[in-house]
Amino acid sequence: MAKKKLTLAQKYHIYTRGLDWEPTYVSKKDIYPYAEYEGIKIKDWNKWEDPFRMTVEAYWKYQAEKDRRFYAILDGFIQNQGHLTLSDARYLNSIKLFIQGVTPLEYMAHRGFAFVARHLPGPGPRTAAFFQSMDELRHTQIEVHAGSNFNKYYDGFHSMTLMHDRVWYLSVPKSYFDDAVTAGPFEYVTAISFSFEYALTNLLFVPFMSGAAYNGDTPTMTFGFSAQSDESRHMTLGLQVVKFLLEQHEDNVPIIQRWIDKWWWRGYRLTSLVGAMMDYMLPKRVMSWKESFELYIEDQILEGLFRDLERYGIRPPLHMEQSIKEKEFLSHDVYWILFSFTFAAAFHSWIPKEEEMEWLAEKYPRTFNQYYRWRYEKAKQAKTPLPGDRFYYIGLPQLCQVCQIPMGFTDPDDPNNFVQRYVEYEGEIYHFCSDGCKWIFEQEPEKYVQAWLPVHEIYKGNCFAEPPKGPDDVVPQVLKWYNIQTDNFDYFVSEDYKNWKEWHKDMATVVV
């Protein structure tokens, strides 16, 4: 008997969901106990359309080949002391932020997608989630391997996982992903696959990878290109998940809308760190945060994606308008925060050079000279007892209960003031940097009161290597607990800068 002719889609079904069966010895609920409590209703998992058709054997081949190329380039870079040809050692401070802040999130995504691959009752999306779980492990490990070489010569790379768990500014990315993995499997995929991978990845990845290319960081750039094919799979999964959930049942629509509202603002606040990096920390700049926001968010997401989702009854996220209003303020506010507290950070900051301030004024004609330049002019004159002839904010900031960024966001409607919001919940006052974060808290206060706020924890005495011997010993004991060694303070008093100058004194001699 001749074999039936099958389409590729049918074949792929047999390779994946065809392996599934309905259990008869136990209840399906006992195998997938976390599938119903979020209130998402699925009528028919068979309506799932695979966003890509990857088999395991194809996966092994493609991924092994991609990695073979990546490691060849990385090894070449290492062997040739490629770090010496970077644009400037200042560049590496954004890579420090990346490896401390983002690499552990790649790892958390790996475990989070393993959760989805285990606990979503639909075999189609489970399969796609599994491949993403593998990919995220890849991204973690490649980034660690690339960082390993920089770690040998520069500060700020030596303890990324410990720092991620402890250091104040890293609680911003950590709390973001902790929020996602403690949610149910449906919220997780909406948060990460859709809101992050689909709506925000470009805003995170493109600046980092182009920044790497502009500044001579071949391994990061190569990784970026190589990860793109993984990312495009992740993005199509994200869109597919949301459309599928919306099509399955009308009761899902308000739930998904609430998640989109929440995760838009959560993700947007997270990427504000990228804004600071783009505008202030790259020696050779690619584009401004504002330009990138307009291109990737306003044009592609708001005008493209959300137009497309209208027919499902989905509107653009709440507080999107606020983020548009903030686009000329955000990166300046966040860099100023990082700059002010650099004495307790595992990267360096610096006062922008005059030509850099010119660039900022040109890119932000309505805000930079008006509201920010004077801060750096004053910062040059301020003297503190700390290294680096410039201003530090000696003290501990008030953190937003949700995004955990210090409360230093300018109110675009009243630019001489910072936004401050609060909520009273069960007899306690909680503070927020924005209406978006306040709204997120109000949806699930029982979750956000659990937040491990770094500043509160310092006050509670939970962040000291040893009990401080007096008020002057508080910060040193915290830094010791963070394992911050010579990683902090201004770039121009750093070992990185000293070494960089030394290494470039007479690096190459040309003999004719």
Added chain:
Amino acid sequence: MSVQYEIKQKVIEPKRLAFDYLLKRYGNRPASRYEEATVDIQQRENFHYRPTWREGVEIFDVNYSELKLTDYYSFLDPRQYYYYTYNATRAKNYEAVDKYFEFCEERGLFEKVNEDWLKVFNRYFIPLRHLEYAGWILLVGVARFGYGTSITQCAEFNACDKYGNAQLITRIAFELPEPDGDIFENAKKTWLEDKIFQPLREYVEKLLTIQDWGEVLIGQNLAIDVFVNPLVHIELDNLAVENGVTTFSFFSKYFYDMYKDNMRWTEKLFEVLLSDPNYGENNRKFIESKLNYYAGQISKAIDEFADVFKMPKKKGDFKKAKENVLNHAREVYGKLGLNIKI
């Protein structure tokens, strides 16, 4: 005019030889890529929120299993797989599979398989794709809930191998003639209804409801795998050869190699669990009590396969085959110093 450039390269002494936490563990030496990719990678502390899907646990929590280690990184994968080396190894392993498919196609080997024997093969072999698939679900659960990257990474790769196995069986089935209609529908029906698979399916469905990742590993890697692989890929394959069918021996060897490869990390992990200075004794009690149960169940479950040994030409000796399987299991458990009655 020819110009010669001589680049004088500076020798720069590295400031550190490795990440700080690796230097603390291993002393002042450079770390391997496996160590960098694995050791202390998982988040440990200060988790912001508790899971909404389960009460009383943290995001990563040693209490997801009764099995515990003083230092979770006292276990390291003897194969030293991290993402790249794992994928590169499997891509290379699979090259041989691709070549073999080409060879079979060229020689028309799949079409030439004896029809009576094919009925037997379709009954015991093709439905195993469902069993392998269940292994994937179980192991990806270990990859989520296990503690420490060295363990969970092995589980993730093992999960991938299981899915790969399920798809390789599928690929073989695509090549086979279908004298009795849709081979996949028939195989699913066999898996769901044929008496030879029912105890095995009951076993695996029950295992799928277990939350303790250590127990899952005992039930899957130390029980299902240890019994089913020698039964199918050694004993039944030998019998197939005695019945004149050699086409599938190549695949059986591949699956068996995959099993052996995964047993390397499994055995090492259990060795470390059993010898832990603080938890070793508790781990032993848990492992022996669970494994006595699971090995007993799986041993009974495969007795149904006696029916398969009635091959079309030469009848096999199930009792002897079963004894060989039991001896294999005894050897595995004996090496670990476990007291298991089977």
